[in-house]
Structure formats: C-alpha cells, structure tokens
Amino acid sequence: MGYMDPGSVVWFEIDTADAQAVKDFYGSLLGWTFQPVPAPDGRTYTLISASGAALPMGGFREGAPDGQEGFVLAVRSADVDADVARLKDLGATVVLPPGPSADGGRSARLKDPRGNAISVWKAPEQPAGADALLDAGDGAPLPGSLGWFEIGTADLEASKTFYADAFGWNYVHDTGVTSRPYFAAVVPGDQRGSGGLADNSQAEGTKDYAAPQFMTPDVPAAVAKATELGATVETAPETTAYGLTYARLTDPHGNRFLLFSFPPQG
Missing domain, CATH: 3.10.180.10 (2,3-Dihydroxybiphenyl 1,2-Dioxygenase, domain 1)
Structure with a gap:
C-alpha cells in the first residue's frame, strides 16, 4: 500500500x-x-x-x-x-x-x-516526504518502525469481505506462510501489501485481533529481550518459506503486537 x-x-x-x-x-x-x-x-x-x-x-x-x-x-x-x-x-x-x-x-x-x-x-494536508517514514535507504522499514499489520480472525471470509467493502482492499494468498492460511491486503492501485489477514479459526487462544507489526533486525533476540522486559510470547518465532521471520507477543499490559525481520541478504 x-x-x-x-x-x-x-x-x-x-x-x-x-x-x-x-x-x-x-x-x-x-x-x-x-x-x-x-x-x-x-x-x-x-x-x-x-x-x-x-x-x-x-x-x-x-x-x-x-x-x-x-x-x-x-x-x-x-x-x-x-x-x-x-x-x-x-x-x-x-x-x-x-x-x-x-x-x-x-x-x-x-x-x-x-x-x-x-x-x-x-x-489536514498530505505531509511532504511522508514515505521517508518507512525508508531506510533501500526502501525497507527502519528498525523499530511500523512495517506491516496483521488482522487475525476466526472468520476469514467475513473479515475479508468487511475490509474489502470498507476500504477497497484486495487479497493475495501468501503461500509462504505455512502455519495457517494468510492473505496479504492490497489497496487498489498499489502493487504490494503492507498488512495481512490471518485465518485463526483453528488456532489456540486469542483468534480475533488487529495488531501492528514492527521491524527488527533479529526477531529471536528481540523476543528474548521482550520477555526480559515482561512481555508474553503468543507465537514463537516462525520463518516463512521465503525467509521472513515473525513472532506475536503481548506487552506487560496485554497489548498485542508482532515483530518481523527480513530474509537474510545474499
């Protein structure tokens, strides 16, 4: 988007x-x-x-x-x-x-x-240079920045329909996520998504949520630090078929967020 x-x-x-x-x-x-x-x-x-x-x-x-x-x-x-x-x-x-x-x-x-x-x-008006927020020289999100979002749902089709009707989102099945059906959300006119919908109908625990996903260079290290700071791990680090690693946590007050890192270079 x-x-x-x-x-x-x-x-x-x-x-x-x-x-x-x-x-x-x-x-x-x-x-x-x-x-x-x-x-x-x-x-x-x-x-x-x-x-x-x-x-x-x-x-x-x-x-x-x-x-x-x-x-x-x-x-x-x-x-x-x-x-x-x-x-x-x-x-x-x-x-x-x-x-x-x-x-x-x-x-x-x-x-x-x-x-x-x-x-x-x-x-009030479009900020000049807004895309600089996400740029780190090569177009990648800066460490610590909002780089993705995830909407987990126990009713995937209902959620897809709501957000398509609400904001015009289109969906692309992300086959690289193997633990559950996952669909990238794409705004009309754009070529790639900046968030996704996860089918949690078969998942344990919390099924429905809307959470931001923040970029970090090393997800396992960040998860370890988060737990030291009082966070709870809901989904341990997972790596997609194309090498992106992510994890889902709640902070000490129960606020849900995700961390992700890009595939290794080279």
Whole structure:
C-alpha cells in the first residue's frame, strides 16, 4: 500500500493507563522516541517515532475511550464522516464519532464486526516526504518502525469481505506462510501489501485481533529481550518459506503486537 493512500494503514495508537510504562517498554525494546504535543481535548498527546525516522508513526494519550488497553490501527481516509457512515452500515460500531485529531486533521474510532479497534483519519494536508517514514535507504522499514499489520480472525471470509467493502482492499494468498492460511491486503492501485489477514479459526487462544507489526533486525533476540522486559510470547518465532521471520507477543499490559525481520541478504 502506498503510505498515504486512502485505505492504507498509516498510523497506530496505544490506549494505555500507564504512559511511562509504554515509554519504558518500547523505548528499551525498539528504540522508540517520544514527543508530547497538545491535543484538541486539552490533554497531552505523545507522538511515537522510530529512531532516525523523519516522521512519527503513532501516538498515545493516557486512557481509552472504551476503557480497554490496546493498539489501534488507523486507516487513511479521504472523508472521515462518509467512511464512518459506510462502516456503520457494514456492521462496525462507533466508539468515538468524527472530530478533530491532534494534528489538526479529523478522525473517528470504531470497532469492526469482530470487535477489533480501528480508526479512520484524514490529515489536514498530505505531509511532504511522508514515505521517508518507512525508508531506510533501500526502501525497507527502519528498525523499530511500523512495517506491516496483521488482522487475525476466526472468520476469514467475513473479515475479508468487511475490509474489502470498507476500504477497497484486495487479497493475495501468501503461500509462504505455512502455519495457517494468510492473505496479504492490497489497496487498489498499489502493487504490494503492507498488512495481512490471518485465518485463526483453528488456532489456540486469542483468534480475533488487529495488531501492528514492527521491524527488527533479529526477531529471536528481540523476543528474548521482550520477555526480559515482561512481555508474553503468543507465537514463537516462525520463518516463512521465503525467509521472513515473525513472532506475536503481548506487552506487560496485554497489548498485542508482532515483530518481523527480513530474509537474510545474499
């Protein structure tokens, strides 16, 4: 997905009751940096950046609209109000109605029909050089940056239909993932996905979630460090048929995220 295309996942938020714990955990694990800025509601909003990134990739404010901690994936919108109306018709539930966002744009918070928190966001204007957020000289995500997302579901066809109708996503079966059926999500007009849907109908434990996936040079080493910092491993490191390694974890507050590394060079 092009980073700034409507329908693309371009941001994430963390709902948390303990901002310092978020900073301590992810700062230590992934090298994130944090910048507080004023928010329209009078509270402080904290921007999250990967080390060396030109632009932030996410943010958080203390407290959650529905009282639950967790990551929230944000989808770029050309018209937040129209998107919210369409998503409601498709079965989504509005958590926060459309209103001003911390950057002067407009956003809304919803839950998809499976109960996963998502938001739609329209920037006040397209930031210059937005793709620099993900570039590391060769087009790869920077270490610690948002490089992928995963929507796990116990009802793959229902989830595929919802997001196709909601944001125009198309799907490509990723046969390199052998542990479960997996489909890359692609926005119309783009050539590759930046996220995927995982069929968890036969999986143990949590089946439905929407989680960000962060790039790290060494997944097993990062998983070991995460557990030392209090994280819980849900899926131990797995390697796809084409050499990409990933793992799924929850942080000390139960917030779900994934780590991945690219196949070895050469």
